[in-house]
Structures are given as C-alpha cells and as structure tokens.
Amino acid sequence: MEQIILQLKESGILGRGGAGFPVWQKWESVSNAVGDEKYIICNGAEGEPDVFKDGYIIKNYPEEVINGINIAINFLSAKKAYLYLNHNYYRDNRERLVELIGDLPIEVIEKGKGYIAGEESAICNFIETGIVEPRQKPPFLSNVGLFGKPTLVNNLETFYYVSKISKGDYGKKRLFSINGDVSDAGVFEESEEVTLEDLLRKTGNYPEFDFFVQVSGGAEGVIMLPEELKSPLAGGCGAIKVFNREKTDLFELMQYWIEFIIYGNCDKCVPCREGTYRIYEMVKARNIDKEKMLDLLDVLEKTSFCALGRGVVIPFRSLILKLKFEDYGDGKI
Amino acid sequence: MEMERFNITINGKEVSAVKGQTILEVALDNDIKIPNLCFHSDLKPSASCRLCVVSIEGRRGYHTSCSTLAEEGMVITTDNEEMSRLRKTNLELLFAQHRERCNDCIKSNDCRLLELAEDLKVNIARFKDRKENFPEMSFGPSIHFDSSKCIDCKNCVEVCKKQNVCFLTTRENGPFFQVCPSSDKGRDCVYCGQCVIHCPTGALQEVDSITKIEAVIKEGKKTVIFQIAPAVRTTIGEEFGMGYGVIATEKIAAGIRKLGVDRVFDVCAAADLVTMEEAQELIERITNKGVLPMFTSCCPGWVKFVEFYHPEMIPNLTTVRSPQILFGGLTKTFWAGKEGIDPNDIYVVSIMPCTAKKYEVVREEMKIDGNFPVDAVLTTHELACFMKKYDVDLSTIEPEALTPAWGDSSGAGVIYGASGGVTESALRTAVYKLTGQNPANIEFQEVRGLQESKEAVVNINGLSLRVAVVNGLDNAEKLIAKIKEDPTYYQYIEVMACPGGCIGGGGQPLPTDKKIRKLRAQGLYKIDTGKEKRFAHENPFVKDIYEKFFNDEHNVHKVCHTRYLKKDKENNF
Numbered sequence: 001m002e003q004i005i006l007q008l009k010e011s012g013i014l015g016r017g018g019a020g021f022p023v024w025q026k027w028e029s030v031s032n033a034v035g036d037e038k039y040i041i042c043n044g045a046e047g048e049p050d051v052f053k054d055g056y057i058i059k060n061y062p063e064e065v066i067n068g069i070n071i072a073i074n075f076l077s078a079k080k081a082y083l084y085l086n087h088n089y090y091r092d093n094r095e096r097l098v099e100l101i102g103d104l105p106i107e108v109i110e111k112g113k114g115y116i117a118g119e120e121s122a123i124c125n126f127i128e129t130g131i132v133e134p135r136q137k138p139p140f141l142s143n144v145g146l147f148g149k150p151t152l153v154n155n156l157e158t159f160y161y162v163s164k165i166s167k168g169d170y171g172k173k174r175l176f177s178i179n180g181d182v183s184d185a186g187v188f189e190e191s192e193e194v195t196l197e198d199l200l201r202k203t204g205n206y207p208e209f210d211f212f213v214q215v216s217g218g219a220e221g222v223i224m225l226p227e228e229l230k231s232p233l234a235g236g237c238g239a240i241k242v243f244n245r246e247k248t249d250l251f252e253l254m255q256y257w258i259e260f261i262i263y264g265n266c267d268k269c270v271p272c273r274e275g276t277y278r279i280y281e282m283v284k285a286r287n288i289d290k291e292k293m294l295d296l297l298d299v300l301e302k303t304s305f306c307a308l309g310r311g312v313v314i315p316f317r318s319l320i321l322k323l324k325f326e327d328y329g330d331g332k333i
Numbered sequence: 334m335e336m337e338r339f340n341i342t343i344n345g346k347e348v349s350a351v352k353g354q355t356i357l358e359v360a361l362d363n364d365i366k367i368p369n370l371c372f373h374s375d376l377k378p379s380a381s382c383r384l385c386v387v388s389i390e391g392r393r394g395y396h397t398s399c400s401t402l403a404e405e406g407m408v409i410t411t412d413n414e415e416m417s418r419l420r421k422t423n424l425e426l427l428f429a430q431h432r433e434r435c436n437d438c439i440k441s442n443d444c445r446l447l448e449l450a451e452d453l454k455v456n457i458a459r460f461k462d463r464k465e466n467f468p469e470m471s472f473g474p475s476i477h478f479d480s481s482k483c484i485d486c487k488n489c490v491e492v493c494k495k496q497n498v499c500f501l502t503t504r505e506n507g508p509f510f511q512v513c514p515s516s517d518k519g520r521d522c523v524y525c526g527q528c529v530i531h532c533p534t535g536a537l538q539e540v541d542s543i544t545k546i547e548a549v550i551k552e553g554k555k556t557v558i559f560q561i562a563p564a565v566r567t568t569i570g571e572e573f574g575m576g577y578g579v580i581a582t583e584k585i586a587a588g589i590r591k592l593g594v595d596r597v598f599d600v601c602a603a604a605d606l607v608t609m610e611e612a613q614e615l616i617e618r619i620t621n622k623g624v625l626p627m628f629t630s631c632c633p634g635w636v637k638f639v640e641f642y643h644p645e646m647i648p649n650l651t652t653v654r655s656p657q658i659l660f661g662g663l664t665k666t667f668w669a670g671k672e673g674i675d676p677n678d679i680y681v682v683s684i685m686p687c688t689a690k691k692y693e694v695v696r697e698e699m700k701i702d703g704n705f706p707v708d709a710v711l712t713t714h715e716l717a718c719f720m721k722k723y724d725v726d727l728s729t730i731e732p733e734a735l736t737p738a739w740g741d742s743s744g745a746g747v748i749y750g751a752s753g754g755v756t757e758s759a760l761r762t763a764v765y766k767l768t769g770q771n772p773a774n775i776e777f778q779e780v781r782g783l784q785e786s787k788e789a790v791v792n793i794n795g796l797s798l799r800v801a802v803v804n805g806l807d808n809a810e811k812l813i814a815k816i817k818e819d820p821t822y823y824q825y826i827e828v829m830a831c832p833g834g835c836i837g838g839g840g841q842p843l844p845t846d847k848k849i850r851k852l853r854a855q856g857l858y859k860i861d862t863g864k865e866k867r868f869a870h871e872n873p874f875v876k877d878i879y880e881k882f883f884n885d886e887h888n889v890h891k892v893c894h895t896r897y898l899k900k901d902k903e904n905n906f
Binding site for chain 2: 136259262263266267268269270271273274275277278280292295296298299302303304305
C-alpha cells in the first residue's frame with residue numbers, strides 16, 4: 001500500500017467537510033476506480049453561515065493546502081485539480097494562490113451561486129455546465145465524477161491536514177470556528193478529542209449565562225444544551241455558535257436558518273423547494289402549525305434529493321425538542 | 334442484442350426485469366402502480382417530484398423508483414403507511430404551486446394531478462397557492478403557458494433542450510427559479526409542442542381554437558370543412574379509451590358531423606399531391622444541378638427551425654407546401670369553383686397532431702388571392718375535447734364515410750404521419766417518374782421505424798439516391814453539421830421535429846411515449862397495407878386534379894408552392 005494511504009489510515013483522520021468519512025477510504029476508492037483520467041476538487045465553498053475555518057486556513061496556510069492537493073495529484077496521477085473557493089475567499093486569495101501554485105495542474109475557481117453550489121456533485125455539474133444542481137447518487141463521484149471520471153472531493157481543511165500528516169506534524173488537531181454570544185470569536189486549533197465544553201473554556205468563551213449552542217454550522221447545525229457538551233465533536237465540521245438563551249428570539253433564529261436555505265437551495269426537488277418555503281412562511285408569521293411543521297420536516301428528512309434538504313431538519317427538530325418550544329413566546333407548537 | 338433478464342420482488346410478487354431498467358419501469362411493465370408525476374420515459378429522470386419513493390430491503394431510507402436501477406434479487410415495497418403520508422405531503426406541496434383553474438382547463442378531463450389527489454386522498458388546498466399572480470403567455474399562435482399551473486418539474490425545459498431549441502429556461506425570482514421563455518435573442522420557439530406533451534399539469538397547452546371554430550359553426554353562414562391529418566386517425570381513439578394505434582378514421586367523420594359539420598375531407602389525399610410535386614422537384618434539382626440535398630417541408634416546426642436557427646439552409650427546403658395548406662388552397666380554388674361557392678365563404682379547419690400547424694396557417698405567404706388556405710387548426714387533443722363537450726363518444730359511435738368529394742387517398746398519403754413516411758411515398762413515386770415503372774419492392778423498410786436517424790440508398794436506373802430520415806430536432810442539428818462537412822453526400826432529407834414524426838406530435842393525446850408512438854405508427858402502416866392503391870401517382874383523385882386544374886402551371890404554382898424567410902425572434906417577453 002502506498003505510503004500516504006498508510007499515513008492517512010494511521011492518522012484516523014475523517015473528512016472535515018461535515019460528513020466525517022474516513023479520508024484514506026475515499027482516497028483509496030478513487031485510486032482503485034478505473035479511468036483514464038482522474039480529477040481532484042478541493043472544496044473551499046464554505047457556504048454555511050457561521051463557519052469560517054477554511055477561510056482562515058486559505059489566508060494563513062495556503063502553502064499547506066496546495067501541498068495537500070499536490071500529494072493527492074501525485075498519488076492519483078490526476079490530470080487536474082480544482083481549488084474551489086467562495087466569492088470572498090476567491091477575491092482575497094486568488095492572486096497569491098496562483099503565484100504559489102506556479103506550474104502545478106491546479107486551477108483556482110470561484111464557487112457558483114447558492115449554498116447548494118458547495119455540494120460536491122453540484123460542484124461537478126457547475127464546472128461542467130455552469131448549472132448548479134446536485135446529481136443522483138449512486139454513481140458516486142469516486143467512480144463517476146467530474147467529466148464522468150473518478151474524482152476526489154475533499155474539504156479544504158482536509159487537504160491542509162493531509163499536508164501536515166505527510167510531514168508527521170498532525171497531532172490529531174482540527175480547527176474550530178467559534179462565534180455568537182462569546183467574548184473571543186475566531187478560529188482555534190485544538191485536539192480532535194477536546195470536549196466542546198473544554199474547547200469553550202480553553203478559548204475563554206464559556207458563557208456565564210444560560211446558553212445553548214449550534215454545532216457544525218449556522219444553518220443546518222444541531223442545537224445542543226450545556227449538559228450535552230461533555231464529549232468531543234464526532235463527525236460534522238468544526239463550528240460552534242453560542243446563544244444567550246434569554247436574549248435569543250427563537251423565531252428570528254429560525255428565520256435566519258430558513259431564509260438562508262430557501263435562497264441557497266437549488267429548487268430541484270419538491271420537499272426542499274416547497275417544504276422549506278412553507279416553513280419560512282410559518283416562521284415569519286410567528287405562527288407555527290404543529291401538524292404541518294412535522295409533516296414538512298418528515299418529507300424533508302425522508303424524501304429530499306440531497307443532503308441539503310435532509311439537513312434542514314436537524315436544527316429545527318433539535319430546537320423544538322430541546323428548547324421546549326411549545327412554551328416559547330407565542331409559538332404554537 | 335440479447336437483453337439480460339433477472340427477477341426482482343415488488344410487494345411480495347416476483348417480476349421479471351431487464352438490466353438497465355429502473356424500478357419504476359419494471360413496475361409499469363408489470364402493471365404495478367407507483368404514484369409518479371415528473372417521470373417521462375423520453376427524458377432522463379429528474380427525480381424531482383418525490384412521489385415515486387419506494388423502500389428497498391437492506392437499504393436505508395426511501396429511494397425514488399424512477400431513478401434507481403433495478404438489481405437482481407431486489408426486494409421492494411411500494412407502499413406503507415409512512416410512504417403514503419410522505420407522498421401525500423409532497424403532493425399537497427405540489428398543489429400549493431399549481432393554481433387550480435379546473436373549470437376552464439382543457440386537461441380537466443384527464444388530469445394527472447387530480448387523479449393522484451384522489452388516489453392519495455390529499456387536501457389540495459392545504460397550502461395557499463403561491464403562484465396566484467404568475468403570468469400567462471402565448472408562444473406564437475401555438476402554445477399557451479399558464480405559469481401559475483407550473484409545478485417546476487422542468488420536463489418542458491429538458492425536452493426543449495433535447496430539441497436543441499432551448500427556448501424554455503429558468504430564471505431566478507426571489508428564492509425560486511421559475512420556468513420562463515428565454516430572453517436570449519438567439520433562442521426562439523419553433524412551436525413543436527413537445528413541451529405540451531411532456532407537461533404533467535396542463536400549464537403548457539395548445540392555444541385554444543375551439544371557441545372561435547364553435548362560433549363560426551353556430552353562426553351557420555360559412556361552408557365549414559374539417560380536414561383530418563394522417564396521424565390523427567390512429568391516435569384520437571386514445572382519448573376515448575379505445576386503446577393505442579386503433580384506426581378510427583370513419584368514427585372521426587361521424588363524430589365531426591355530430592358537431593354540426595358535414596364535410597369531412599382527408600388530408601391524406603393532399604399528401605399524395607405533395608408526393609407528386611416533391612418527387613418532381615427532387616428530380617428537377619438532380620437533373621438541373623439545383624441545391625441538394627433537398628429537405629422536406631411538411632413539418633412547420635422544422636421549417637421554423639431552419640428559418641430561425643439555420644437560415645443558410647433555406648434554399649435546401651422544398652418549395653412544396655405541406656398537405657394541409659395545399660389542400661386548403663385547393664378547396665378554396667378548384668373545389669370552390671366546381672361547387673360554385675365564394676372562397677370567402679369557406680371556412681377550412683384542419684385537425685392536426687401538431688401545435689406548429691397553428692403557426693403554419695397564419696404565414697402570410699400562404700395566402701391565395703388574399704385568403705388563407707386554412708382558417709383554423711385543432712389539435713387531435715382539442716378535437717377530442719370539442720367532441721366530449723358535445724357528449725360525442727367515438728368509442729360507441731357508428732362509423733361514417735368521409736366526404737367523397739375528394740375521392741380516397743392512396744396508402745402512401747396515410748403513412749405521412751410516421752417518420753419516414755414522406756420519404757417512402759416520394760420514393761415510390763420518384764421511381765415511377767424516372768423509370769415509368771413502379772418499384773418491385775414497394776415497402777422501403779430502411780426508412781421505417783422509430784429510430785431517430787435512418788438512412789437508405791436507392792438505385793434508380795443507375796441513379797444512386799442517398800436519403801436520410803430523422804425525427805427530433807437534435808438529430809436534425811447533427812445532420813446539418815454532417816451536410817456542411819460533406820454537402821454532396823445526401824440528396825434527400827426528411828425531417829420531422831417530433832420524435833417518431835407526427836404520431837408523436839405536440840398536439841397528440843397524453844400520454845405520449847416511445848411504446849405508444851410505436852403502436853400509433855403501426856396503425857398507419859396497417860392502413861397503407863390494406864389500401865388497394867399504394868402509390869400517389871395511381872390515385873384517381875390525383876390524376877383528376879392534374880388533368881383538370883394542375884394542367885395550368887399557374888395553378889400548380891399558387892396552390893402547391895411557397896417560399897421561406899429568415900426569421901427574427903418572434904417571442905419577446
């Protein structure tokens with residue numbers, strides 16, 4: 001087995017985009033896939049609100065990211081890699097990246113419009129046709145990806161740590177973005193095994209007031225209560241947003257999520273196009289029909305075309321369950 | 334090609350599947366009902382309506398059966414309490430987009446949405462219609478788009494793209510993308526109507542012509558003539574539950590008479606005249622080294638496609654008018670004179686499988702002495718609706734003969750309705766014209782069938798003719814590219830804009846798909862086989878016209894021929 005696979009396997013690193021798939025397995029499956037050409041996409045779309053770790057990496061450690069991508073290029077004998085960045089990251093870093101990339105077969109490209117343009121198969125469609133829409137899976141991208149060829153798609157942070165791992169400099173670390181009602185918002189590198197409670201304490205961000213957090217993203221992340229923070233982040237992406245429980249208007253919070261979704265989705269499938277819109281209507285009117293809400297969450301979770309629609313359910317279900325929403329304000333649920 | 338077969342289990346029943354089929358296709362083949370809306374076998378599954386979800390043993394969650402391939406040994410359940418609930422909610426969400434205007438909807442007789450609503454027992458008004466203020470618009474005189482009924486399945490956009498027209502597209506509007514006509518100057522509708530027969534909701538329909546025709550009939554001042562196209566006779570029966578490919582020519586005549594119109598002419602007779610003229614023109618172009626390959630022009634969608642997208646190919650189009658126009662012109666000249674009726678008092682209505690025919694009849698250059706040859710066009714689907722409005726049921730009606738004024742058509746005229754039919758008819762007659770003898774083998778099998786692209790080489794007295802027959806405009810586009818590469822390769826090209834030719838036309842009954850098109854075409858070839866006369870030039874009616882009216886070149890020119898013009902975009906929004 002190739003050295004890099006052994007290293008990745010030994011490190012135990014999971015993808016940092018959110019799905020938490022073992023990196024070595026993904027690399028190996030693209031390596032084993034049959035194809036005359038192979039492609040790599042480094043996903044720096046970072047489109048979800050309140051997540052900004054990738055932006056921090058590309059600004060501060062672009063060499064490591066490029067090195068990580070280059071390791072993948074060499075390992076897969078890939079034809080080309082795309083470094084896919086959202087509008088701001090592209091605008092702020094492109095020039096420097098192009099300079100650093102030099103002759104390597106890596107192209108820096110700007111993300112398509114909408115949150116869904118960060119979904120891996122939608123990226124492939126976007127690069128191929130300019131149209132942002134996810135693909136039916138299977139086939140998986142590791143077999144049939146960009147231009148129909150085996151394609152490795154990893155999160156930008158993953159490539160950063162691949163570089164570190166290859167240098168024996170990993171230390172089982174990951175990056176966390178922390179924001180919300182905190183005193184020191186920012187990006188922090190910490191052990192993968194740190195509990196979320198310790199993470200907040202170590203960074204000086206553990207609140208003195210009654211609070212809750214949203215973990216792994218400000219639109220589709222899960223709501224957690226203080227007593228749930230005694231374990232490390234398992235999968236998911238490293239992002240924690242802290243909310244002052246007393247001062248947070250839950251309707252406003254829900255509207256923030258769902259507005260982001262209705263503008264960021266691709267409108268392809270019924271539950272995600274229409275269901276999210278009906279949730280938006282109820283939330284905006286501050287009047288939630290419980291039966292409708294549960295039916296809508298149900299179709300979103302069980303019949304959405306892609307993970308974006310399925311993910312809508314996570315914050316809503318956890319909020320309703322954990323924050324005793326039935327007693328909240330004039331919320332009728 | 335050997336098909337690999339295996340078994341899968343659906344709802345406890347073992348059924349046979351072919352490798353490459355989706356679960357939904359297997360279910361449909363085996364009469365197992367799975368609710369579905371956005372699926373159409375002509376298109377790649379978009380899997381957007383989410384109604385066809387099923388569960389598969391050993392796999393987590395639900396899977397859309399339209400987009401999941403069947404695999405050997407799969408065990409599938411198509412219904413349980415949770416699945417019905419999920420389907421119900423998704424259908425309610427679909428209804429939340431679709432403004433119900435059932436009272437004046439031409440699809441209300443056989444509405445797929447309402448049928449599903451009944452099956453799944455949904456509350457169609459659970460959510461407020463969000464498209465209440467969405468606009469209605471028409472594309473030329475052919476297609477009506479009520480965007481407040483659109484459920485965003487985007488089948489129309491897909492099929493328009495498949496036709497290489499790309500006129501229908503999507504635009505961002507607030508948090509949504511909505512279907513709309515393209516504002517690109519280089520994209521225009523060719524009126525083929527494929528969007529109409531791929532729309533599951535009635536958002537896209539033909540522009541209504543029933544109202545005005547009904548008024549003319551009721552007024553009773555004009556001599557009204559209905560003339561029926563070849564491809565209508567084997568399709569309209571579907572609207573009355575008579576099955577696919579059933580020949581209903583004489584029932585149509587009887588049905589039309591119930592609407593208060595006595596004269597029912599057969600456009601197939603004019604198709605024989607088109608064959609005569611086209612064969613002649615082809616021979617002349619070959620002999621005089623005219624522009625080749627010669628393109629057929631009976632399909633108005635194809636003609637508009639050439640005029641707008643490929644004006645450089647206009648000289649290739651035959652100048653012969655399409656059968657309906659030729660026939661209307663003949664009726665308002667020769668027949669009117671014979672009967673002593675003022676052409677201004679004649680109202681010709683064509684029954685066509687086609688939405689583009691509505692466009693063809695209002696082309697100014699078709700006018701003869703200031704009159705349009707044809708005054709109005711009803712699609713097959715519209716004629717059925719018209720009949721249903723008057724409780725005319727073709728399944729039970731006693732057949733009646735067509736109006737004999739024009740004699741019978743040959744079999745060659747009938748097969749115009751299927752892709753390859755025009756070519757076959759022209760070849761039968763071209764051989765005769767060049768050799769003085771009918772071809773030994775009358776059926777040109779190479780040009781038959783539903784393949785999108787066909788080719789044949791015909792040797793006539795040492796003259797070798799290479800012909801190509803394509804259906805679907807994407808195939809026409811490919812062929813044009815090929816012609817540009819080698820302009821002398823082909824001599825004769827037949828193009829029909831719709832898949833399978835007119836039997837798959839945009840004005841035909843819904844559903845229309847590959848299997849159905851095949852059965853419809855078989856019906857037409859059956860009529861041809863049963864005809865005593867199978868050559869245009871042997872049709873006594875044709876001989877009569879050439880002796881009495883087309884003996885004057887001037888008449889031939891004004892009734893049979895036309896010209897084409899480079900088109901600018903006609904549909905600007």
